[in-house]
Amino acid sequence: MLTKDLAICIRAIDYSETSQIVTFFAKATGKIDAIAKGSKRPKSPFDGPIEVLSHGNVVFVDSAGEKLATLTEFQQQPDLINLCNNLFMLYACLFAAELLNNLTHDHDPHPELFDSFLEFLHNANEQHSANDQQRNILALLILFQLNLLNDIGLQPILSRCANCKTQYADLPSSKAKGRDTQYETYFSSSANGLICRDCEPGFPDKIMLSKEASACLSSLKRIPDAAEKTLKEIEKVLIHHLTELLGRKPTMAKHILDGT
Ligand SMILES: [Zn+2]
Numbered sequence: 001m002l003t004k005d006l007a008i009c010i011r012a013i014d015y016s017e018t019s020q021i022v023t024f025f026a027k028a029t030g031k032i033d034a035i036a037k038g039s040k041r042p043k044s045p046f047d048g049p050i051e052v053l054s055h056g057n058v059v060f061v062d063s064a065g066e067k068l069a070t071l072t073e074f075q076q077q078p079d080l081i082n083l084c085n086n087l088f089m090l091y092a093c094l095f096a097a098e099l100l101n102n103l104t105h106d107h108d109p110h111p112e113l114f115d116s117f118l119e120f121l122h123n124a125n126e127q128h129s130a131n132d133q134q135r136n137i138l139a140l141l142i143l144f145q146l147n148l149l150n151d152i153g154l155q156p157i158l159s160r161c162a163n164c165k166t167q168y169a170d171l172p173s174s175k176a177k178g179r180d181t182q183y184e185t186y187f188s189s190s191a192n193g194l195i196c197r198d199c200e201p202g203f204p205d206k207i208m209l210s211k212e213a214s215a216c217l218s219s220l221k222r223i224p225d226a227a228e229k230t231l232k233e234i235e236k237v238l239i240h241h242l243t244e245l246l247g248r249k250p251t252m253a254k255h256i257l258d259g260t
Pocket of ligand 1: 161162163164165166195196197198199200
């Protein structure tokens, strides 16, 4: 079957002297693996070797029962990412691509997630002249990761305690019990969300969140304006959570946060 789609390359490996196996995240098709025959030849049918994060219109032939599709056309659009801009930006984009590759299934379309990924790449690249570009990129990356989890049906519960269901906004009422630290919550991967102070003893895997990180997670519109320190704390929790979901640490995680 001949399929036309709009796609972003999320993985590319050498297959032979002249060919590559590429993984595309395609808007209408979802993730596909395809062989790009001759992509590394001087007169490549695809305008040269295919690089991760390149995007454009693809045509591929898919036959039932075959794991690999055959790429027949790839009309590359101008690069979304200017690699000279910023190494952290590149790492963040590669990290997002890795997560898409590992958390979505072949031939399982996620058109909205495709748009969200394209927008993330675009917005991250736009930060090249911003003063606090690393902070901005981290904020974009956090929102993309939450979008991704949402789109694949693994949305963490962040507006209330995932266990007792008390709304985050109602948690300060525990002040009446004489507690001095308000609004702090915990994140538990096993509970898939925030856990309040009353429930935390039941979740040995919990991670304590500062009140700033708790407030941002319970109200995501705060994330673009959050301090870099808070964003790093949130990203650390997300990497921990993604590691639990994947059963191993994402390869690019160490480039996003030192010491992870
Ligand atoms: Zn609770």
